[in-house]
Amino acid sequence: MLKLSMLKVHPIPAFTDNYIWAIVYGNSCIVIDPGDSDPVFSFLNNNDLELDSILITHHHFDHTGGLVSLAKYYDCSVYGPKGGHIDGITHDLAENDEINVLDLNFKIFETPGHTLDHIAYFHSDSEDSLLFCGDTLFSGGCGRLFEGTPDNMYDSLNKFKMLPDETLVFCAHEYTESNLKFALEINPNNVDLIDYSKKVTKLRSKSEITLPSNIGLEKKINPFFLLDNPEILHKSEKFINKKISNPIESLAAVRSMKDSF
Numbered sequence: 001m002l003k004l005s006m007l008k009v010h011p012i013p014a015f016t017d018n019y020i021w022a023i024v025y026g027n028s029c030i031v032i033d034p035g036d037s038d039p040v041f042s043f044l045n046n047n048d049l050e051l052d053s054i055l056i057t058h059h060h061f062d063h064t065g066g067l068v069s070l071a072k073y074y075d076c077s078v079y080g081p082k083g084g085h086i087d088g089i090t091h092d093l094a095e096n097d098e099i100n101v102l103d104l105n106f107k108i109f110e111t112p113g114h115t116l117d118h119i120a121y122f123h124s125d126s127e128d129s130l131l132f133c134g135d136t137l138f139s140g141g142c143g144r145l146f147e148g149t150p151d152n153m154y155d156s157l158n159k160f161k162m163l164p165d166e167t168l169v170f171c172a173h174e175y176t177e178s179n180l181k182f183a184l185e186i187n188p189n190n191v192d193l194i195d196y197s198k199k200v201t202k203l204r205s206k207s208e209i210t211l212p213s214n215i216g217l218e219k220k221i222n223p224f225f226l227l228d229n230p231e232i233l234h235k236s237e238k239f240i241n242k243k244i245s246n247p248i249e250s251l252a253a254v255r256s257m258k259d260s261f
């Protein structure tokens with residue numbers, strides 16, 4: 001549980017490694033990417049909360065599977081990517097849209113790469129900056145390119161890179177430890193990465209959550225934010241057996257290395 005000034009953000013674990021994030025504000029709640037309704041119903045009942053709205057980042061079933069039953073039971077709004085391809089969405093969203101839920105303003109970024117429909121939700125006020133990035137950014141990694149291209153993912157990650165360093169990053173999976181194993185393989189002399197990795201290993205040995213991360217940390221340790229790092233470039237060029245001339249080629253090479261790691 002993360003305690004912020006006016007709101008609390010709780011992880012609701014689902015499946016093997018998903019987190020459904022719940023933003024609690026008074027007695028009301030927003031959930032992001034409810035892939036399964038059962039743990040969300042339990043969380044809401046146990047904490048005597050009313051579901052105000054649901055935010056969806058992309059169409060994958062482990063992010064959407066519970067939305068129809070939750071929306072029906074609580075008669076709530078469901079925000080998600082435009083296109084009409086996800087059952088139950090009541091409010092279509094696109095780049096630069098702004099929504100207001102539970103008195104919280106969220107700006108929408110289109111972040112294709114993992115899927116083509118992927119969007120992210122960014123809230124910022126004088127006290128808190130929060131990013132709900134679904135499967136686009138993970139701590140120490142990024143989503144697999146199931147539908148989009150390396151160019152798409154590069155542009156999407158750049159939108160996040162420009163956010164304030166203190167922005168808390170709420171990723172949708174507990175992938176940090178395995179991401180850092182790979183990151184250390186290609187960037188072994190990064191002292192920030194070494195330090196962070198020790199911290200994460202300790203947390204995971206106690207089965208504790210490693211999230212949220214923050215943008216400032218990711219800029220120091222995430223290989224997908226360090227595409228011009230000489231160590232990473234050298235490993236990437238060796239892997240594809242070709243000179244790399246721009247960061248998109250570097251991202252493609254790092255993603256391929258990770259996919260076969």
Ligand SMILES: [Fe+2]
Pocket residue numbers: 058060114135
């Ligand atoms: Fe996904």
